Amino acid sequence: MFSEILTHMRKHISLNAEEEELLTRTxxxxxxxxxxxxxxAGEVCRENYFIVQGCFRLYLITDKGTEQVIQFGIxxxxxxxxxxxxxxxxxxxxxxxxxxxxxxxxxxKDEESLFAQLPQLEKYFRLVLEKAYAAQxxxxxxxxxxxxxxxxxxxxxxYPEFVQRVPQYMLATFLGITPEFLSMxxxxxx
Amino acid sequence: MFSEILTHMRKHISLNAEEEELLTRTxxxxxxxxxxxxxxAGEVCRENYFIVQGCFRLYLITDKGTEQVIQFGIxxxxxxxxxxxxxxxxxxxxxxxxxxxxxxxxxxKDEESLFAQLPQLEKYFRLVLEKAYAAQxxxxxxxxxxxxxxxxxxxxxxYPEFVQRVPQYMLATFLGITPEFLSMxxxxxx
DNA sequence: CGGTCTCTTGACGGAGTTCAAAGCTAGTGG
DNA sequence: CCACTAGCTTTGAACTCCGTCAAGAGACCG
Numbered sequence: 001m002f003s004e005i006l007t008h009m010r011k012h013i014s015l016n017a018e019e020e021e022l023l024t025r026t027x028x029x030x031x032x033x034x035x036x037x038x039x040x041a042g043e044v045c046r047e048n049y050f051i052v053q054g055c056f057r058l059y060l061i062t063d064k065g066t067e068q069v070i071q072f073g074i075x076x077x078x079x080x081x082x083x084x085x086x087x088x089x090x091x092x093x094x095x096x097x098x099x100x101x102x103x104x105x106x107x108x109k110d111e112e113s114l115f116a117q118l119p120q121l122e123k124y125f126r127l128v129l130e131k132a133y134a135a136q137x138x139x140x141x142x143x144x145x146x147x148x149x150x151x152x153x154x155x156x157x158x159y160p161e162f163v164q165r166v167p168q169y170m171l172a173t174f175l176g177i178t179p180e181f182l183s184m185x186x187x188x189x190x
Numbered sequence: 191m192f193s194e195i196l197t198h199m200r201k202h203i204s205l206n207a208e209e210e211e212l213l214t215r216t217x218x219x220x221x222x223x224x225x226x227x228x229x230x231a232g233e234v235c236r237e238n239y240f241i242v243q244g245c246f247r248l249y250l251i252t253d254k255g256t257e258q259v260i261q262f263g264i265x266x267x268x269x270x271x272x273x274x275x276x277x278x279x280x281x282x283x284x285x286x287x288x289x290x291x292x293x294x295x296x297x298x299k300d301e302e303s304l305f306a307q308l309p310q311l312e313k314y315f316r317l318v319l320e321k322a323y324a325a326q327x328x329x330x331x332x333x334x335x336x337x338x339x340x341x342x343x344x345x346x347x348x349y350p351e352f353v354q355r356v357p358q359y360m361l362a363t364f365l366g367i368t369p370e371f372l373s374m375x376x377x378x379x380x
Numbered sequence: 381c382g383g384t385c386t387c388t389t390g391a392c393g394g395a396g397t398t399c400a401a402a403g404c405t406a407g408t409g410g
Numbered sequence: 411c412c413a414c415t416a417g418c419t420t421t422g423a424a425c426t427c428c429g430t431c432a433a434g435a436g437a438c439c440g
Contacts, residue, residue, distance in 0.1 A: 141260055144366050178398080370429080373387060
């Protein structure tokens, strides 16, 4: 359903019925099965995704052959790989559904004309990006100043439903620790 | 001078003479001495800065009382603390000049009316933020997958002039290591 | 030329990794 | 609905990178 994305947009900008109709004509809904990929390393990223329902991860395969989760995305967040999307170069990252999910797809080829017709979208995405960028700075702060244990406890206390939702080995690499060490942390009763 | 920021904007959007004049009337030039602050922890961030000349760092004081650099900024980059700027809450961060510098100041109180008069600025900042956000994702990737030593060598080889430009103890905390350990790395000839 | 800021050196300690193996769980097909 | 399998989690021992603390040596600026 497009109602979720329209609700989200209305929090930042105002659109009339005609404009909303233009949007829903251009955007596309897509279902993604658990473990299905929206992007694989080596491919060029040509779309931006708004998560209607479900949960995704953006990750990569390191030189050592292990997976490193860089970012999670849940309902009402946009997720994409901007570097590849903007430059047209092949991406190093994967975007994968952790659960059966549904996204709204904004294709790069439609972006320019849609933004030209609905200039307010520029503001909407500017505001979304400001928020996402601020969150990244905060994250870097935590990475450097909290131990793995402290980060895990913070996640667990602040977003308990989220910690339940994703496999431990994905959460571990997101926190910058190994699955083995996270398992040990959980065993130590607080 | 405003010529630097106008040149930068012309790379992303087109402005006519009248629009550029409106911009330069609203924006402000400010000189900042080495070690001067644009923002201190506890203050509310009310401005966004385009670096015309010089070098800045965004940092914070950790619980242990040490400085942690989160981000550097040099010529033609915007730097601010978006969380405080957007929410109006006091910031936890400092923004400080590393050299004698000059910035263009965009005040929050002018932002709304300026964006209303020059809607193209929405696009300009959207594009700037997309690039900055992509760079942060890449940075998180390096933080997790390179050791302190590998990150230092990459910085040194990729941005040698920059490594020269900032004090070692600032570079160390930016890389997530202690100044002592960075000193040791430098002593090991490659 | 004096003081503050910055960089270096070294000994010790701890948080987290690596590797290997075993135990558990959930989805799948028969 | 059960059994099997692949994927996920746990455990433990040895090891490593990097932090902490403390002291001293340069270097820069007024």
